[in-house]
Structures are given as structure tokens and as C-alpha cells.
Amino acid sequence: MPTLNLGILAHVDAGKTSLTERLLHTVGVIDELGSVDDGSTRTDTLALERQRGITIKSAVVSFALGDLTVDLIDTPGHPDFIAEVERVLSVLDGAVLVVSAVEGVQAQTRVLMRTLQRLRIPTLVFVNKTDRSGARYAPLLESVAARLTPAIVPMGEVRAPGTPDVGFVPFTPARLRAPLLDVLAGHDDALLAEYVDGGVTDDRLRASLVRQTGRARVHPVYFGSAITGAGVPELVAGIRELLPAAGGRTDGEVEGTVFKVERGPAGEKIAYARMFSGTLRTRDRIAYGDGREGKVTGISVFENGTAVDGTSVAAGRIGRLRGLADIRVGDTLGRPSGRGAERHFAPPTLETVVVPRRPGDRGALHVALTQLAEQDPLIALRTDELRQEISVSLYGEVQKEVVQATLADEFGLDVTFRETTTICVERPVGSGAAVEFNGREPNPFLATVGLRVDPAPAGSGVRFRLAVELGSMPYAFFKAVEDTVRDTLRQGVHGWEVTDCTVTMTHSGYSPRQSHAHQRFDKSMSSTGADFRGLTPLVLMSALRRAGSRVHEPMHRLRLETPADTLTAVLPVLAKLRAVPETTGTRGATSVLEGRIPAAAVHELGLLLPGLSRGEAELDAVFDHYAPVARGTVPARPVHSPGLRGSSCRARVRASGRGPVHAGHARLGEPSREL
Template sequence: MRTLNLGILAHVDAGKTSLTERLLYGAGVIDEIGSVDGGNTQTDSLDQERRRGITIKAAVASFVMGDVAVNLIDTPGHPDFIAEVERVLSVLDGAVLVVSAVEGVQAQTRVLMRTLQRLRIPTLIFINKIDRRGADPDRVLRGIAERLTPAIVPMGLAQGAGERDAAFAPFGPSDAERLSDRLAGQDDTLLAAYLEGDGLSYGRLRKALKRQTRQGRAHPVFLGSAITGAGVDDLMAAIITLLPATEGDAEAPVSGTVFKVERGPAGEKIAYARLFSGALHVRDRLAFGQGGSAKLTSLQVFDRGPAVPRDTAVAGQIAKLWGLAGIQIGDAIGAPRADGPRHHFAPPTLETVIYSRRPEDRRALHAALIQLAEQDPLINLRQDDERQEIFVSLYGEVQKEVIGETLAQDYGVEAAFRETRMICVERPVGVGTAIEQAPYPFIATIGLRVEPAPLDSGVAFQLEVEFGSLPLSFHKAVEESVRETLGQGLHGWRVTDCKVTMTHGIRYRDWATSTPSEHRNLTPLVLMAALKRAGVQVCEPVHRFGLELPADLLGPILPVLARLGASAGVPEMRGGACWLEGDISAARIHDLQQQLPGLTRGEGVLTAAFDHYRPVRGEIPTRPRTDNNPLNRKDYLTRVARRG
């Protein structure tokens, strides 16, 4: 049987969990459709998800249609939980992007679509809620073409939009001309036949649609309602026929990726993994991550709904694995894939200090946060031993509330937070070099050059030293130290968009202490000296926001946006409502959220998602260091000596 791992993605409240329920119902997996508001859906199983009515953790369910087993992965839509979406992307064969027929394209929709296109994940688009009052499918289609991608192929029309009995009328063979117009522009062979007037058969056009969809060059658009079921049967048929189901090679070497980790009732670690090739068997000894290995004590695979116990998991399946105590999110199982784990979205742009309300819970808080970091590595725990403070990174205030509730409910720890502050980054602005030749107390010589790299490229490390001057283990030690040190730049922020070149490297063979550790410890001093000479620019995160409010309140809110440093575009009128888009510093989003209800009579709706970094205006913000402080040589040497 072929397998399709399918992600359901959307901006919050577009209806993706309701669509997941409808798909499971349509496939006969469940007998009754659950309600998000009622808190009884299949994939929103956490108490907080049911209470808040939003998805917080990615969840998997399965159904079968014909000869295809579909693993359906419902992902969070709220931007505070974009890290869950990040991890799921690495295991998808295809996706359905859900857009509301009322709200249309929103900030998070654009973030998701850009990423799906960049990764060339075949994607269908489902315009949901055509039965809701205010639904305007034509406007939304135009918005998709303008704001997401012009490469859309509408697969039918909505009839009676805005009414309870709204329906989807699919195009058929008589509408071949519509398909010709959309597909010929993406295919030279089709275009030539179209222009020569040879005529394109409906069968040929459907094959072209399938090919272009699987290549990520065309995005079929369906319209309907997850609540009433309108259009969902047509969407299900398209999922099976247009998206690429695969038959994995069970005889090949084992290769898989872990995309989720959770703790079981007894505190045991459970890993969710997509298996790309090979087969797993209970009691197998599995290699994973960077040199880890353990015996697989139990496994489950998703089959017609939830996961069920099995002795074996084969290529294409998603499995829950027990017994792998040291495994982490992003780890490869067996043979690593060539396109290993990557970051597809921006890292968190906010951080806060978290502390226990009861002093006696301090150790319990730290232990609990370590477990939460297993499930969400991007909360990026940082501990400042001098100030006795623990920092966590955040995407937003809702995520902070969820962390606090989780600590109280699951670990019995009452936690509190200090004020949230934005996380900046540092970018080098010039070229800087530095070299240290066997300085006391290090028996090593290292030279480094730091220079700017393209935007959003992260950190690149390369060698420019004579081959054989250092063993490979020494090179690796320097590179690891470079990447770790750049976590805190001249002002304490992470350094990015930076290229570091090792220009000198000598191992003193006459000295037994000339080791990788010596080179690792010397590297921060050399690197920060080079970074000082290059100079850095501190940049703050900027969010793209969308604001819907009553049209008569546009005038009063514009001065408020100006005071918050936001820049707004041209307002778009939608009946009695106004839609406004613009940019605002991540540091001011919370202020706008707090003021919005009072400014808009409680009718304003704000959406925001990270868009880019820009140079800080005014006073340069700094961040307290939590490392050994290589900017202060005396302090650094004292700390390294103490640590050794």
C-alpha cells in the first residue's frame, strides 16, 4: 500500500482542525464529527487545546482511501506555535493550506505559503467556510493570487456563498478551456499545442495538472465547508490523485527523522518518527543523532485513526517509538538524509526570565523546563548562574501562558515570568581578522576572519589553512566553538549572516597538551577580537501585521500605530470593515494587542507574524552574557581555568 504524509496548515481559526475531523469522518475513521468549540476533536487532545480551542501540538491521525494510507498531521495555526509546524515540514509528502472564505489571506497564511513554495512541497488550497456570513470566495481567490501565488488553478465555483446550504460545483470536461488557460503558461509543450489550436483533451490537462502539482508549480484550489462537508469529497479525491503517495523500500537501510517528542504517563520518552526507508522491529538496536544508540522496546504505527501497537514499522509510515532515552527532535534514525534538518522559519523573537514562585521549587522548575525543551527545543533554555536566572525564548504571550499552565498542571510547579523583551540579532558590517600564536596558557595557534554573509544565510564556516596543518578533530573543535561563541556577540545577541574563515591553525606536536580542547578554548578569544574589528549592527525583529476593524475607527487608530512606531499601508475597505497591513517592531506587538479592544469597541482583530530584521534605531539594546565572556580576557581565562 502506498503512503501519503499530509500536513494540514492554516492561520489560526481558518478551520483546519474542523477539516481534519471532516476528512476522518469522510474516510469512515470516526462515526461522529467532533467540534473545536466543544473540545472533542480527535487531534486536539490536550486539556489546554480543548479549553482554548486552538491547536498547540502537532497531532497525527490516519485514514485509508483505495490503495493509499494517509497520515494526516494537524498542525498549530497560532503563530506562537510555529515551531511545531517547523518540525512537521521535514516529514511531509504534501500539504493542504486552509484559507477562510471570510477573513481571507492573513499574516500566517503568507508565512506558511512562502515556506511550502521554498521547500517545493506539493500543496492544495482549500477555501473553507463558504457557508459563513460574510464569505466572499471571489475576493479570497483574488487575494490568494495577489498575496500568495499566481500559480493557482481553481477547481470549481462556490454556489450560494454566505448561506448555510452553500455548495461547491466542480469543473468537469466541459471546462477544459479554464484548465488550458491556467496550465499552459507553466508548460511549454502545452502552450505550443494551445497556441497552434490543436486542442487539449481533458485527460491530457488532468495529467498536466497532476504533474505540475507534484512539482510544486501549480496549486489547485477547492472551495467548501468543513462544517457542512461541502466540497470535501472533491478535496479528498484530489489528495489521493494529485499529491505524491510513495511506496518506500522496506529492504533498504533504515532512514528516518524524529519530528516530535513527548513524555508518556510514566515519564518515559516517546519519539514520533517518519520512516523514509527500511523497516524497524521491536528489539532492534537503533542508531540515532550524533552517535547515540538504544534498543527499541516498543512501537506503534498510525492505522485508520490513532496509533496501534505493532512489531514492525516500514518505509513511509509514521511510528511512535519507545526505549530511545537519549533521542531528540530533529535526530536522524539510521542513515542520515542528505537534506538533514533545517530551520524554515525565523527563531523566536521574544524572551523572558522564568522563576518559581516557591523557592523550594527551583530545582523542580529547572528539571521540568529541561523536559519541555525536549518537546520544543526552540524555547532555548539559557541559565545565568551568576544571577541565578533562567531565560526562555518565545514566539508570543500565548505561548508564555501555555508554558505556565503546563508547568502547573503537569509538574506541580507554580512559575512566574518577568517582562517579555524582544530578541535582537547582530550582523557583521565589515571584515575583521585576528590571530593568537600560542598565547599563555594555550598551546595552540588560531587565526580567524569574520565578514558579512547574505541575509538569512545564518553562519558559514570554512577553512583557508594549509592541508594537514591540523587533524580533522581540531578543525571540528574550532568550528563547534565558533558556532557556540556566536550565540552571544559584542552586545550579547546571536550573531547571524556571518562567514567565519579559519586562516591559521597550528598544532604543536612537541607538546602533549596541544589538543582539540586547547583549540576549542582559544577560539572564543580570537573570534571576538575579529568580530570587534569587523564591527556589528544590532537588528530588531519586525512583524508584518494585519488589522481588521470597523471603518469608522480607522482615523483614531492611525495615530496610535504611529506612536508605536508602526508603518501602515493603504487601507482596504471591505463593506463596513477596514483591513490594514503594515510593519511593527516585535517589542510593540504586545502593546498593540493590549490597546486594541479599547480602541475598537472589542471588534478589532489583529494578526501578526515575523517578517524581517531591521537595524535598531536609537540606543543599542544589550543582553546579559551567560557564557565565559571572551570579551574580557582576564575574566575568560579565570573562568576557563576554573572550569578545567
């Protein structure tokens, strides 16, 4: 039985969860519609979601369309919870992007559409809320074409928009011919040739629409209302006909991706996994992540609106897996693959310190936040051991409120937060090298480590490479160095994470296993992984200081629409907030300004705009890139010294003396330097 894994995506309050509820009602899964306002929808199951009327966690529900099984994933619309959408994208076969007929194309709508197009996920557009006062048809289509994509095909028109009697009237094949030909011929040379020859049939046009929608080249647009049900049957038919079913062989090698982890009633982990190949069964042992392995003790799949216990989950389906105690979001099941590894959206740009009201709760707080980070890795816990503080990364203030409420409701912890600050990054500005040799003071470790840090292109992350022979010492020691390099670069010279650099190991050396004649093995004279883990941070930070690093702050792409007569009042405020206007234009009585603004200033601008624009300004700001911070205003974060984590090595080395040293030398011809 074919399966379609379908995502429902939208800007917050566009009616995404209401549409999910209406879809379930239309296909017969539920007899009575739930309400977001009443907290009675099928997919918003968390108490916090019901209280706030917003989706916080992605939820899966299933229904049948003939012989097609649809696993529908309802995702959050609020930008503070974009991480949930991030993880879902890697498991989708198709998507429905919901747009409000009243508010139109909003900031998050554009972010989502750009990502769906980049990933080539087949997408239908559903314009919701056509029953609301102020709903638009033709202007909305123009906005979708201008601000999302010109490759759209309106599948019908709206009757009586803005009234409870609104209806969606599908175009007849004759009425649909012109818009179809205009869009499809641009991507189909054979169709264009047939059109020129005058021989394009309606069936040929429809077949091209199905093919090009499945390849994410065009996007059919439906109009309707999740509240009244208008247009929803036509959308259901479009989902069935136009979106491609999942592929993958059920008898192939097992491959899947974990996109969500939650905890059950007894605190056990439950992993949501999309299977791309093979069949996973109860009691199977499965490898996952970076070499971990576990036994699947329970499987449930989604059928007819609920999760039911089963014995297996096959390629194309989503299953809930039990028994994998250390499973994490993003883990690959079975055969390694790159699915889910790519980051589709910007990382969090804000952070805050979480403070327990009762000092005795510090340990419990760390445990609770660790569990939350399992479900949302982008929370990115950071512990300041010196100050006994825990920081978390955030997308916005709403997410902070949700973390606070979750800690209170689920863990009984009363917490407050310090002021939210912006997360910066560091990038090397030059090259720097350092080395410590085994057997030479003041190195207390039985290890030789030489490292060079070089800048790399923006967005490339951290790359580790070797300029010594791989066989010069045991692989475990190289692995210890690489892992420690990545761990150490979480805080640079100014305390921020270091990125976009290449770290090259230029020197290596170790003391092999030592033993005295007729005596047992003498561990104190032999190198261990701890020697390399202790020495690497010292060498790396010395190399980074020699290279120099510059702090970069997150910058947002700014789009501001404001009454033209208020622009003169807005511009000085933008300058004060270090915003850089790039283009300005007018649309009737409205000025449209686009440019860049530091992420740290977006919140303040949002507070000031209503007073500057009589409450009529519309602000869109989404992350765009990192830019160097102006000199003299460099923000810093407390830096923890890497210290001598193997300080016990100092005593043991001096007490026992040193054995023979095996070394690997640099290939690059650069002089080594002793610190």
C-alpha cells in the same frame, strides 16, 4: 501499499481540526464526530488543547482511501506554535490549506502558502465554514487569487452559502474546461499547442491537472463545511486523485527524519519519524543526529485512526520509535541528509525569564524546561549563571501561557514570567583578528589559537573555516575550536547571538604527548581538548571586539486595513512606534497601508488600533527581516565573561613547565597579534 503523508494547515480558527474530524468520519474511521468546543476530537489529545480549543502539538492519524494509506498530520494554526508546523513540513508529500469563507485570507494563511510554494509541496485549498453567516464565494476566490496565488482552479461552486443547507456543486467537465485551460496552459506548452489546434480532450485536461498539482504549479480549490460535511467527499476524492503518494525504496539504505518527540507514561522518549528510504525494524541499531547511535526497542505505526504496535516501519510511512534515549527533534536516522535542516519560518523574536515562585524549585524548573526544549528546540533555553535565571524564546504571549500551564500540570511547578522582551541579533561591521600563542604569557593554556572574524551576507549564519593545515594538529582539537566558536557566538559584545559572519582559524598549535625517559606518560605537559575549549572564547571575543558589531532588531512586514477617514489618526501613531509606511492605497471606503514596523511595537499597535479605527481595522504583521537599531537606543543583554574555564591549566602549566610546541601558521599573510 502506497502512502500519502498529508498535512492540514491553516490560520487559527479556520476549522482545521474540525475538518480533520470530518475527514475521519467521512472515510469511516470514526462513527461519531468529535467537537473542538467540547474537547472531544481525535487529534487534540492534550488536556490543555481540550481546555483551550486550539491545537498546540501536531498529531498523526491514519486512514485508508482504497489502496492508499493516508497518514494525516493535524498541525497548530496559532502563529505562536509555528515551530510545530516547521518540523512537519519536511515530512509531507502533500497538504490541504484551510481558509475560512467568513474571515478570508489571513496573515498566517499567506505565510503558510508562501512556504508551501517555496518547498514545492503539492497543495489543495479547502474553503471552510461556507455554512456560516457572511460566507463568500466569488469575492473569496478573488482574494485567494490576489493574496495567495493566481494559479488556482475552482473545482465547483457553492449553493446557498451562509445557510445550514449549503452545498458544494462540482463543475462538470464542460464547465471546468475554461478555468482549467486558463491556468494549465501557462505551465504546459504541449497543452497550449493542442488547445490552439483545437484538440484538447477532457481526459487530457484532467491528466495535466493531476501532473501540475503534483508539481505544486497549480492549486485546486474546494468549498465546503466541516460542520455539515458539505464538500468534504469531493475533497477526499481530490486528495486521492490529485496528490502524489510517497516515494522511496523499502529495500534501500535506511533514511528518515524525526519531526516530533514526546515522552511516554514512564518518562521514556518516543520519536515520530518519517521514513524516506529503507525499512527500520525492532532491535535494529541505528545511527542518528551527529554520530549518536541507539537500539530501537519498539515501533508503532498508524492504522485506521490509531497507533498499533508493529515490528517495522518502511519507506513512506510514519512510525513511533522507542529506545532512542537521546534522540532530538530534527535528527536524521541512518544515512545523513539535509532533510529537516532548513528553517522555513522566522525564528522566535521574543524572550522572557521564567521565575519559580518557590526558590527551591530552580533545579526542577531547569530539568522541566530542558524536557520541553526537547519537544520544541526553538524554546532555546538560556541560563544566566550569575543571576541564576532561565530565559526561554517565544513566538507570543499565548505560548507563554501554555508553557506556564504545562509546567504546572505536568511538572507541578508554579512559575511566573518577567516582562516579554524582543530578541535582537548582532552582526559584525568589520574584520577583526586576535591570537594567543602556546608558551607565551599571559596564555595559561597549552594551545595556540588565532581567529579572524569577518562579516558575511545577511541570512548566511555562522561559517567556520581553516587557514591552517588540517594536519598541523589532531582533528579533535580543530573540532573543539569549531564547537566552542559556535557556542561562544551565542552572546556577542552586547549580549545577543552573533550571526552572519565567517570565523577563520588563522593560527594553531599544541603540545604533543610528553613522557620522560623510562617514566610514564606526563599528561600535565600535553595539550587536551580542554585547552582549546578554554582559550577559544577569549581569542574569539577579542577578535569580535576588534571587528565591532551592530545590534539588529526584528522587523515585521505590516499590512493595515482601516476606514479611510481614520487614516489621519493612525499615521501619527505609526510614526511614534517607528513604523515606516511604504505604500498606501484605497479599496472603496478602506485604506490599505503596507510597510515595516519593529517587532517590539506590534503588540502596542494592536492594542491602540481598535480605539483609532472604531474597531474596524485589520492588522497583519509577520516577521520579515532584521534591521540595525538606531544609534543611541541600542538594547543590550547581560554579557557573561567567557572566563578561564581551564583555570586549572594556569596552575599546572606554571608548576610543570612546558614541553615542545607544535604550531600551524597562517596562510593568509596577516600579522599575528598577541593579546
